[in-house]
Structure formats: structure tokens, C-alpha cells
Amino acid sequence: MADSVADSVAEPAVGRRSPAAAFAARFEAASAGGSLRLAEIPFLAQINLRVDPKSPAAERIGTAIGVPLPVEPGTTAGGGDLEVLWLGPDEWLVVGPDGAARDLVERIEEAAAGEHVSVVDVSAQRTTLVVGGERARDVLAHGCALDLHPRAFGPGRCAQTMLARAAVVLVAGEDGFRLLVRSSFAAYVAEWLLDASVEYVAGG
Amino acid sequence: MLLIPCPWCGPRDEAEFHYGGQAHVAYPEDPAALSDEEWARYLFFRDNPKGLFAERWSHTAGCRRWFNAVRDTATNEIHAVYRTGEPRPVIA
Structure with a gap:
């Protein structure tokens, strides 16, 4: 019986549609010039985790997911398949591949072993937009007050802003930025990105 | 626009913050024992100095933590920020 439950969960829901799906073609057109890359990474698993960073549970959770929780404000840990973003002094966002949410929640809850933690699957809350290429900083600077220079905000840094x-x-990465945007704001932010990138897109 | 240094996230735009009024207003030890006037004084009466003022701010668009700041109400200069629970720093 457990198998059948797992099967039904692993299977993607029919008709599933990501919040910025309608922008795929326009993102592709804006990326054609090569100096800018816009795209959506849909359906990433996101787990909001709150736990006292000094508790044994925090350490066990880090071991269980294979990525220690970053305690330096505004930093990320991990990379590749699983990344942990610092959201606050006792709050993190665990970002994993599509479909991994249930497994992650189970592993974290098991590692917490009844200690005072909060583990919430928030995968549907946000979608991920990629802003890459040499013009990525210029585009974001149109609407973001943060200093995005690699010296201040290089790979391994993240910020809620x-x-x-x-x-x-x-989130700053080696190959550009990722924006985790609320699903209901995805269309607005996508439109804004396309508008802000007009001057950097060939023929625009 | 003020540039407010969040004790966790560093300097950010004022638009990312919410204001929380005067800091270090202690909840009465025994609220039931207060007269209506004392209770009203606790609820509604706040200092309104010209000069240094310790006040609460919340970094709502960032780490969502409350913290305290000492701001000069005449110049808007922020002299110090400190985390909740920490004592107000002495500013010369």
C-alpha cells in the first residue's frame, strides 16, 4: 500500500502549469542575443525550516540532508541538487529538485526527532526565475537597491529584498542570479524583467 | 529614503522596513492592578523627543526580525542598531 501512495505522489499532476509558463517564448526571445539569459525553473521543491541554530536538531538536520545549515546571514550552502538559503537567524529555505519535497520533509522531521522545529513544504509558494548573462546585474539594478557587485554579492550569497x-x-550563482518569486507575483516580475531588459536585448 | 542597517542583513532601503514605535516600553508587571488612566498611559503615551530616540523597526521585506535603532529625530541619522533583548547603547 505504501508503494501505491508513493507512486501516486511521484507522478506529476496532470495539467500542472508553472506560474511563469506563459513567458517561456518571450524569455527565449530576450535571451537570443547572448548578453542576457531569462528563464524559469519551475516546480523546485522548497522547504521552509525554522530551528534554533544552536540546537542539536539543527546539526542533525544538516547531516540528514547532507548540507550544513549556513549560519552567516545572507549566505547559501550546498549547491547542485540541494541548496540551503539563509532567510533569518533561525530560518532557512531548503531548495531541491522537483518532486523531492515529501522526501525532504520526512528526512528533516526524522532528524528533528520531536525537537522544537517547524518544517513546512512551501514549494507552491514561489517559482524560480533565472537572470543570467553579462547584463544580468544591469537588468536587476533597474529595480533592486542592493549592491550586486560580485565583491558584495557573489556566488554563495542570497538576500530577501x-x-x-x-x-x-x-540568489547569486556562478552563472547568474536566481529570483525566487511568489507565484502570484511571477507574471508581474516576468513582465518587469522583460521591460527592464529591452535596452540590453539585440534589436530591442 | 533612509538607509537602515539591519543588524542581520546589513544596510537596506527604508521601504523594506516597518516602524514599530518607541522601544523599551515594558509591559506592566500586573496589568489588572492598574487604573484606567495608568493603563491608557501605558497603551497610548510615548516620548516624542527632538534628538536621540530608541525605536523599534522590523525588517519585513528581509529577515522579518524586529530590532532596535537609536535615531536622531531631528536629522534622521541612525546612530546605532541593536538586536532585541540587547541594552540600549550609550551614545555620547
Whole structure:
């Protein structure tokens, strides 16, 4: 019986549609010039985790997911398949591949072993937009007050901030930025990105 | 626009914050024992100095933590920020 439950969960829901799906073609067109890359990474698993960073549970959770929780404000840990973003002094966002949410929640809860923690699957709350290429910083600078220079905000840094008055989680990577945007704000932010990138897109 | 240094996230735009009024207003030890006037004084009466003022701010668009700041109400200069629970720093 357990198998049948797991099967039904692993199977993607029919007709599933990501919040910025309608922008795929326009993102592709804006990326054609090569100096800018816009795209959506849909359906990433996101787990909001709150736990006292000094508790044994925090350490056990780090071991269980294979990535120690970063305690330095505004930093990320891990990379590749699983990344942990610092959201607050006792709050993290665990980002994993599509479909991994249930397994992650189970592993974290098991590692917490009844200690005072909060583990919530928030995968549907946000979608991920990629802003890459050599013009990525210029585009984001149109609506973000943070210093995005690699010296201040290089790979391994993340921040919750405002982009064009929309709340986003901004993550710096080797190949550009990822924006974790609320699903209901995804269309607005996508439109804003396309508008802000006009001057950097060939023929625009 | 003020640039407010969040004790966790560093300097951020004022638009990312919410204001929380005067800091270090202690909840009465025994609220039931207060007269209506004393209770009203606790609820509604706040200092309104010209100069240094310890006040609460919340970094709502960032780490969502409350913290305290000492701001000069005449110049808007922020002299110090400190985390909740920490004592108000002495500013010369």
C-alpha cells in the first residue's frame, strides 16, 4: 500500500502549469542575443525550516540532508541538487529538485526527532526565475537597491529584498542570479524583467 | 529614503522596513492592578523627543526580525542598531 501512495505522489499532476509558463517564448526571445539569459525553473521543491541554530536538531538536520545549515546571514550552502538559503537567524529555505519535497520533509522531521522545529513544504509558494548573462546585474539594478557587485554579492550569497517593489529571494550563482518569486507575483516580475531588459536585448 | 542597517542583513532601503514605535516600553508587571488612566498611559503615551530616540523597526521585506535603532529625530541619522533583548547603547 505504501508503494501505491508513493507512486501516486511521484507522478506529476496532470495539467500542472508553472506560474511563469506563459513567458517561456518571450524569455527565449530576450535571451537570443547572448548578453542576457531569462528563464524559469519551475516546480523546485522548497522547504521552509525554522530551528534554533544552536540546537542539536539543527546539526542533525544538516547531516540528514547532507548540507550544513549556513549560519552567516545572507549566505547559501550546498549547491547542485540541494541548496540551503539563509532567510533569518533561525530560518532557512531548503531548495531541491522537483518532486523531492515529501522526501525532504520526512528526512528533516526524522532528524528533528520531536525537537522544537517547524518544517513546512512551501514549494507552491514561489517559482524560480533565472537572470543570467553579462547584463544580468544591469537588468536587476533597474529595480533592486542592493549592491550586486560580485565583491558584495557573489556566488554563495542570497538576500530577501525587493525587486521592483515585489518581495523576492535573490540568489547569486556562478552563472547568474536566481529570483525566487511568489507565484502570484511571477507574471508581474516576468513582465518587469522583460521591460527592464529591452535596452540590453539585440534589436530591442 | 533612509538607509537602515539591519543588524542581520546589513544596510537596506527604508521601504523594506516597518516602524514599530518607541522601544523599551515594558509591559506592566500586573496589568489588572492598574487604573484606567495608568493603563491608557501605558497603551497610548510615548516620548516624542527632538534628538536621540530608541525605536523599534522590523525588517519585513528581509529577515522579518524586529530590532532596535537609536535615531536622531531631528536629522534622521541612525546612530546605532541593536538586536532585541540587547541594552540600549550609550551614545555620547
